[in-house]
Amino acid sequence: MGSIGDNTSGSSYGYRMSKVAVSMAGKSLSHDLKPRGISVGILHPGLVRTRMTNFTGITPTESVQGLLARIDQLNLDNTGTFWHANGEVLPW
Template sequence: MPDHKTVIITGANRGIGLELARHYAAEGWAVIGVCRQSSSELEEVAARMIDGVDVTTDAGIRKLTEELAGQPIDLLINNAGLLQDEKLGSIDFDSIRTQMEINAYAPLRVAEALVSQIPSGGKIANITSRMGSIADNDSGGRYGYRASKAALNAFGKSLAMDLKPRGIAVAQLHPGYVQTRMVNFGGLITPEESAKGLAARIEGLSLENTGSFWHSNGEELPW
């Protein structure tokens, strides 16, 4: 990839976000990592870090836009996320609200704040989950996570439609069941494998398939 290409990755300090940062840095992109708390691993690969950013708050979004003022963005990856569990009979609605803020509202906040800096030909990738698929839900539970990812999918689809005339493509991408701290490292694939698949889906994203919902392995997922 040309050296001038710039990717913004939220939640880039660990897990899938960190592996995406490593992948794009190795491909010659200028990686800007956005996170609440940086990591030495991210410092090794990022061209620039913007830490201390809580993307669920007005202040966090304001800091982000101030730090990125005038910066063209070729690719925005909304990766920051939170998985918690709620069971019927003891549902914690504060937990659901928190997941909605982080998993759904924050990516929309970031996209709205930065979209004016994404040129025609640019892309937005929302890291969602197949658990946000209503058609695919055959096990129940996880009320907040499922609902927040379904909301993110709806936001992403609307973004895709609104931004298509501006030449910006948007995808909703499921990373797979990945061995990260979020699932106590009990996943089926490594973060490296996930990042490679996600990058391939992003590479294949175009205005023709904008708004689609994909597994990192290339499978198109049901809504």
């Protein structure tokens, strides 16, 4: 929902805009914190089975396992990357 390049369905204007803003904040943080040796990942949890999705999608446990794997993968060379929990790099 926060990817402009992957927006094939429209709608959810406020929600989408809020997620794009988070991505921009993360990208700027990645530049500003790199000199201090701090990496920043911008992470999409996937479609997760919560109240927000009427309990469709992967389980929270599966989502968190993927997110933890991405965090383990994060370093100063790939800082500022927008990842799906499954490891796919997402278009902005």
